[in-house]
Amino acid sequence: MIIVGGGQAGLTAARAALAAGLRPVVLHAGAEPVGSWPDYYDSLTLFSPARYCSLPGMVFDGGEADRYPARDEVVTYLRHYAKSIDADIRTRARVAAVQPRPDGGFLVRTDTGEEVSAAGVVAASGSFGNPYLPPLPGRDGFAGELRHVAHYRRPEPYAGKRVVVVGAGNSAVQVAHEIAPHATVTLATRAPIQFVPQRIRGRDVHHWLRVTGVDRLPRSVLARLVRHAAVLDTGVYRDAIATGLVDRRDMFTALTPDGVIWADGSAEPVDAVILATGYRPDLGYLAPLGALKRGVPRHAAGVSTTHPGLGYLGLEFQRTFSSNTLRGVGRDATHVITALAAQLSGGGWRHRRARDTAHRSDAVRH
Known part of the structure; x- marks a missing residue:
């Protein structure tokens, strides 16, 4: 075999x-x-x-x-x-x-x-x-850095830059939070981020996944229950967005040669786009x-x-x-x-x- x-x-x-x-x-x-x-x-x-x-x-x-x-x-x-x-x-x-x-x-x-x-x-x-690279209008003409999170390593190269991280899952939020002290960062998502408490009643959520049997639910049941990506959070990530350390905006509609066009039609120069898109x-x-x-x-x-x-x-x-x-x-x-x-x-x-x-x-x- x-x-x-x-x-x-x-x-x-x-x-x-x-x-x-x-x-x-x-x-x-x-x-x-x-x-x-x-x-x-x-x-x-x-x-x-x-x-x-x-x-x-x-x-x-x-x-x-x-x-x-x-x-x-x-x-x-x-x-x-x-x-x-x-x-x-x-x-x-x-x-x-x-x-x-x-x-x-x-x-x-x-x-x-x-x-x-x-x-x-x-x-x-x-x-x-x-890595999945979604079809983004204007992608081929974008002159900035465009990479999937699979090729991201550390935040220091982004110091002083304008960065957009695309995605609403754990990796997107973790990377955006890590870059935020070094750069101006926005999380671009199609819907508000769904947070799940890392700890419930003093126990990690994985304890509850095990004792409740959720960890072993069959795929047919999961398809009905899991509709959107969720982020496990101790409160740090939610606070980062609430305080503005990490900005959250609706997904941009297109890339331009020097940046993005946001959902409200405004254009903004951007140095780097990191795709945490699965x-x-x-x-x-x-x-x-x-x-x-x-x-x-x-x-x-x-x-x-x-x-x-x-x-x-x-x-x-x-x-x-x-x-x-x-x-x-x-x-x-x-x-x-x-x-x-x-x-x-x-x-x-x-x-x-x-x-x-x-x-x-x-x-x-x-």
């Missing part, structure tokens, strides 16, 4: 595959199997306490359980987690394409030309590599399979509805509210790997496995 991606989703998939008696090979594009965490902005901290950040089989330790871990703590944790898994993890192995084999299974090609046959594939490559699944390598619809995987709870032996992990709301988080991805991994193991153990897979192993010494099999 091939697992594409060596972040939290891929590593938990490998652990679940080993527990199911499979032999996983993890192909990861980066230099070490820690996902995209090293590429996030420097000051990023999790909005969930350490006690809710453990992957299956290893406690997220190293300090107070109620602290909010920093980016580099997550990197260190995933590094140790990868070492604890007795799986073949190959780094600097970016998957370029997954193709169907005529006699069943898959042929996985990397960007270095390596080819590996596999009966099963788990796409666990996340979404960080595919991500889309980074699954272009599956295009040869026909497993995607407009870039989105066709699946049921992470199990492909187009190809037996194909699964997904790390998708937002894949099965539950916590699917693409450290605390929730392990449950999805068990579900998906159990389903794929059942598919791969049936019918002609055993015959094809024996035949392919005889023909290809580099074949990877379950």
